[in-house]
Each structure stands twice: as C-alpha cells, then as structure tokens.
Amino acid sequence: METKKKASFHAEMKLFHSKNNNSSKNSRYKCFKHAIILSISLSFLSSFIITRHKPSPISTNTISRSKPSLAVLAENRLDSSALGLFNGMRIYVYDLPARFNRNWLRSSNSERCSSHLFAAEVAIHRALISSEVRTLEPRDADFFFVPVYVSCNFSEANGFPAIGHARSLIAAAIQHVSLQFPFWNRSRGSDHVFVASHDFGSCFHTMEDRAKSEGVPEFLRNSIILQTFGVKGEHPCQEVEHVVVPPYISPESVHATLKSSPVNGLRDIFAFFRGKMEVHPKNVSGRFYSKRVRTAILRRYGNDGRFYLRRHRFAGYQSEIARAEFCLCPLGWAPWSPRLVESVALGCVPVIIADGIRLPFPDAVPWADISLTVAEADVDKLGGVLEHVAATNLTAIQRNLWDPRVRKALLFGDTVEESDATWQVLVALSRKLDRSHKWSRRVAAALEKKHSSG
Template sequence: MKQLLSRRSSPDKPQQCHQFLKKYYRCLLWISLSIYLFLSTSPPSFHHSPLSRRTLSQTLASPSSLPLSLKIYVYDLPPEFNAAWLSNPRCASHLFAAEVAIHDALLHSSVRAVNHLDADYFFVPVYVSCDFSTINGFPSLRHARPLLSSAVDLISTNFPFWNRSNGFDHVFVASHDYGACFHAMEDVAIAEGIPTFMKNSILLQTFGMMSPHACQEAEHVVIPPYISPEDDRRPPPETARRDIFAFFRGKMEIHPKNISGRFYSRKVRTEIWNKYSGNRRFYLRRHRYDGYQSEIARSVFCLCPLGWAPWSPRLVESVALGCVPVIIADGIRLPFPEAVPWPEISLSVAERDVAGLEHLLDRVAATNLSAIQRRLWDPAVRRALLFHRPGVIEGDASWNILRTLESKVHRRSWRRRSGQPLPDSSVRWA
C-alpha cells in the first residue's frame, strides 16, 4: 500500500506528460514545415487565379529567371542574299520583314557568337520576301527556294558546321503565308512542302496551326508578323476616344471564288461583308488606306479574319493599338502563348459563327470589356509582339524567340551534345 501511494505521489507523471507534449509539438512543427516546403516547391496551379498567367509571363520575361546563355553565330553571307535587297525601303518594313528584324537583332545582341566554334546555333540570314516584282506589288516568293538552296550550298562548302549535323543546329526565318512552304496558295504550298534541305533545321515562321500540316513538318517556332514598333504609341484603350464599335479594312471579295476556283478566306470575309456592310456599327472598308492605324486606334473591336493563311498582321496591330482582336481563324496557333495571355486579351470566334458576331460583341461589351482592355494595355503584352531595333529588348519579340531557342539548346546544340569543338577552318566565299 505504501509503495502504491508512493507511486501515485511521485513527480514522474507530470514529467512524463511534459515530455509527451514536447514530442507532440515537435511532431506538429515537423509536419507543418514539411507541408510548407512541399507547397513552396510544387508547381503552382494556373487554373484558379485570374492573375496567375500574367504572373507567369512576367516571371518568364525576367532575365534573372531565364538568362539567355545561348550563343548564335550569324553567317556573313554575300550581299545578294540579304543586304542588297534593302535598297528597297519596303524590305525592312512590310508584314514579312521579321526576317530582316531578327537578323538585325542578332547582329546587335550579346548572344551573337563572334567565334563560330562557340556557337550553339547558326543563323542563315536570307531575305526571300523583298522581291516586289508582282503586278499588285506583293512580294514574290518564286526565288525563295533557289536562293535558300544557294545559301546552304555556300555555307556547307565553306564551313564544316552544316555537314556535321546536317543542318540540325541551323535556324531560318520563313515569315510568309504558309511558312517554309513558300507559297501563298495552300494547296500548292502543301504539294511542294518544306524544302528537304530545311527539314532538319529550326524554322521561325508566322504560320502556325493546332492540327498537323505539311508546312509544319519541321521543328518551328511561331513568331508574330512584323509591324513598326512606333505603332504602339497611342493612348490606353480605356481613355482613348473609341467611336468605332467593330472595324475591318482589307480585302473582302464579294465573289470569293476568284483565283483558279479557290475560295478566299474560306468565304468568311465575304460573309462578314454581306452580313454587316450595311450595319453602321461595323466600319468595314475594302480599299487600302495608309493611315488605317488611326482607325484601329479609334476602334473597340478589330476583326482579324483569316485570309489565304490563318494569321494576319492585324493580330499584332490590334494589340499594339489597344483594339480588342476578334480572331476568326479556326485552329490557328498564336505566337508566344507563354508571354501573351491570348484568351484574356482577345476573342475567338469560329468561322461558322460569324453570322452571330454582333450579338457576341454586344455581350462582351456589356460584361467584361473593361477587364479585357486593361489586360490588353499591359506594356509587357505589347512588347512581346514587337520587334525593336537595334538589338534585343528584354521581353520583346526577338527576346521571346531567343528564349524559345534556349529551351531547345541542350537537345539541338551540336557543341553542347558532343563537347568537342572542331578545329577552325579557312572561310572563302565562292
């Protein structure tokens, strides 16, 4: 009995309780810390927060988050491949001029490799969009394939870099209707396909589709068409006087079956004209006007229907001037989706639904138009789609191209994969 009473009165019980609580709190602290570390290192969800996509694009557009450590050697080709074409000022300013802008950006960028032995990529600067010899003044692409073929023959003869990888680490620009198929008519472009000698290389092209397409049968990066960076110097869309509800100026065929039985714009532009040309809320014009940017800056919605190809310079012009792009091109793949939140700054309308276009625009205008306009006027969004000169500006179109190329460098760079630089070679142009 004494021993039992002695045990009950022993101070060991409070001590045991204290130790138990100490272990409990220590365990709780460890669990909390584990959860915190797990959440802080897990990839964030981009489906719940409306700001998450913008936050992601801002992070990607920061040099500290993704430094541009790649090196690109720019071939110094004879002037008949590029510089000679610049005698025509249009060469550096029309909608296909991304080929000129990217070349210029690389020449003035820190990623340019002075020594070709240090290069991850090799850029082939050939301007194939500057032959304005057609009757209507549009670029002729008839010389594109032979000119590019001549350039490849030249560099493969005078350098060892093309032959060692069969062009795998070489980059071309194809800023045309159907990209590296080099033809404005889709059926002809598909029939001719991408030149065989370019199929191993990386193509920077404005043409992009979600579905498989013969003109995408090579690794490619979808880039924006060229417009002057001066075009974004306008008042914000919410403060500007926008007295045009819906705007389009461009080719609108009343009889779309106008070239060898082909239907222009898959009849979409004709249907828009037939449905809305008599509607005062729709400012539709079929004739060219050099000052049409002022009309875009006055408009709330800018229609961006497909032409022969799905993409259009109006996509970039609308964004630059604060007009909400209304994209009417089924299956189009848009440039730089990581940097440009297209679903938040534009509207997509199926080609078959153009008859209900006015109703859709009215609904947007009555609900979330102001939110779309605010996102549209984010300086980072406009910058991402514009080429600036000279050189590369953080977050601009050239920078986004380089960032995309950097993501492929460990797979594409012969130098990084082999780790064995070739001895220097004497270079003599034929």
C-alpha cells in the same frame, strides 16, 4: 573543282532526311542524356536566380543600339542575367554575300523590304547582330543564323504574291555555308536557324494547296524555322522544327499612333475592319480568298451601323484601330494577319476568325485573356457575340490588353530588348538546346565522366 563541290553538296542534300543506321544509343543512355540535360539546365537556372538580384555593369532592360565591342564578343562575355535566362546560349550569324540580304535593302524596294508585314526576317537579323548572345567565334555557337531575305524579293504577278525564287535562294545560301564552313555538314543543318515570314512559312508558297503538296524543302527538314504560319494539329508546312513568330509591325508607327491616340482613350467605333473584302469572292483555280469569310462579313454587316467596314487602303488606318473596341482579324490566304499585332499594340480587342490558328509566344501573351475567337462558320452570329462581351467582360479584357508587356512581346525592334519579340525568339531557341552540337558534346562528356566514375 567547283563541279565536284556542287556534286558533293547535292549528294549531301539527298542524305538530309535519311535515318542514322549507325545509332547505338540504348534507352538507358537516353535516360542518362535527358538527366544530364536537366541537370545542366537547373544549374544555369540556379545561377540566374542567384545573380539576377546583383547589380550588373550592363543594363539588360535595353541593349545598346551601337554594335557591341568586338573584344567583348570575342571573349564571350555576357551579362549574367542574360546568361542565366538563355541557358548560356550563343548564336553565330553568318555574314552571307550581299545578294542574299543586303542588296535588297539598298534597292529601290528597301523601304518596303524592312517595313512590310513580312519584315521579321530583316528585324531578327538586325537585332541578332547587336545581341549579347551573338558570338563571333562559330566554334562557340549553339545555333547558326542564316540571314536570307526571301520576302524582300517578294513579287506580285496579276495581283497575287509569288515567292517561287525562295527555294533556290535558300539552297544557294546553304551551299555557300556548307562549302565555306564545317558546321552545316556536321549536324546536317539541325542547329541552323532560318526565317520564313510569309503566308505558309517553310513551305514557301502562298497558296495553301500548292504549299501542302510541295511541303517543306528537303534541305530544310532538319533545321529550325522561325515562321509566322502555325496551326493546331498536323499540317505539312509545320512538319519541321519551328517557332511561331508574329508578323512585323513597325514599332515607330505604333508609338506615333499611341502618342496621338492613347491606348486607353475614347473609342467611338464598335467593330472595325479595313482590308480586302470581295463582294463576289473570286475563284482562283479552285481557291476562294479568305475561304469567303470576309465576303460573309461584308454581306452580313456591311449596312450594320455597329460595324465600321472599309475595303480600300488608308495610310492612317492605325488611328482607326485606336478608336475601335473590337478589331476583326479574319484569315486571308493564310490564317494569320498583321491586324492581330496592330490590334493588340493599339488596345483594340482582336476578334480572331481563323479556325485552328496557333498564336505566337503563348507563354508571354495571354491570348485567352486579351482576345475573342469566333469560328469561321459562326460569322452570322458575330454581332450578338460582340454585344454580349461588351455588356459583360469587355472592361476586364481591355485591362489585360493594356498591359504594356503584352504589346512589347509582339513588336520587333532594331536591337534586342528584354521581353520584346526577338527576346521571345531567343527564349524559344534556348529551349531547343538539345539540338546544339556544342551542347551535345557537353552532355556526352558528362555522360562519359559519369560512366567512368560509376
């Protein structure tokens, strides 16, 4: 029996990316569908506008850290403003066997697992479990969250990260949910959500050429991926429905640094960078780290008194960020960097040196008003660019950067708080409700009613 189930599962995998040849929807039907979706969305929006000013028995500024009442969740009760903002969206969180997630938190690697730059996979899972959009009844769900901790099992071979286990681990999780529940198979995974919080996201490889050649695994191509990787233009690693999320930075570490070094305090460092910088970039099978950008920075500005450049690790480096006016955020293997979030959170103007990078939550974070972008090819002009900004509009940029709402939008907490990073994820998912099986049924029912009455 188990062999037959596995064979069935693998057969299902081969069908994931096939076209639906039985589709009979014409253009008029599609127009009706979009009209109904718009109508329902406007209805929820109107409800939100009307109810948001009424006193609510449940605070939406900070959701309780204690696990919500099972009775409340089972009865699908939501705070009215949350209901309006997220269009009534509900999320079911799969309770996977511990080997997919919890075991890693119990291991000797647990502290790293839940606190390193890839820990968004853990933080989002924790926050969703206590979130008011969570439902314990899967038939009421719009989306299904599959909590697989890929980066907790992040190994290093010869100093280079390796996540070769990722594809098989996620495939095993999909096999589990597809055999235990009917929801994956009915939508071919299009309403299922995963996190890919490492270098090249849903390609699950840390070297770009290999990531691009292997692409997104076939069994994930219909799903929604929350990933730290994002670039403008086409790229094989974003050829899937996805949301760009920030890398994980511990809110506790940020708050501790802010307590001892106020975000708008004295800044005696002009330009700061601490991290991996190769004096002579290593050619690893044709790959140069940071595309030699960091090496160019070190060679050009290593002896420049305006630049505070350090190549070695230092546990208290956030205190250095809090002392700096400009924080360099050059690409590493991938375009994104945790320095981006740390710089914003600690009031240091991020200087983004990563061509074509797509930044997280642009609706909540005014990137153009709080950061600088310098082309990789223009590193030699970096000193002049920073001097010009310091002499002209640095004060205005810092004022924008010190808005606490900007910092909050990039930090994940253990629970969902209004406007924090997981809240922004929920906002993004609520805009994809047309992928929800439940939502589609409501649209179909509305269309049927319209056709029968017309």
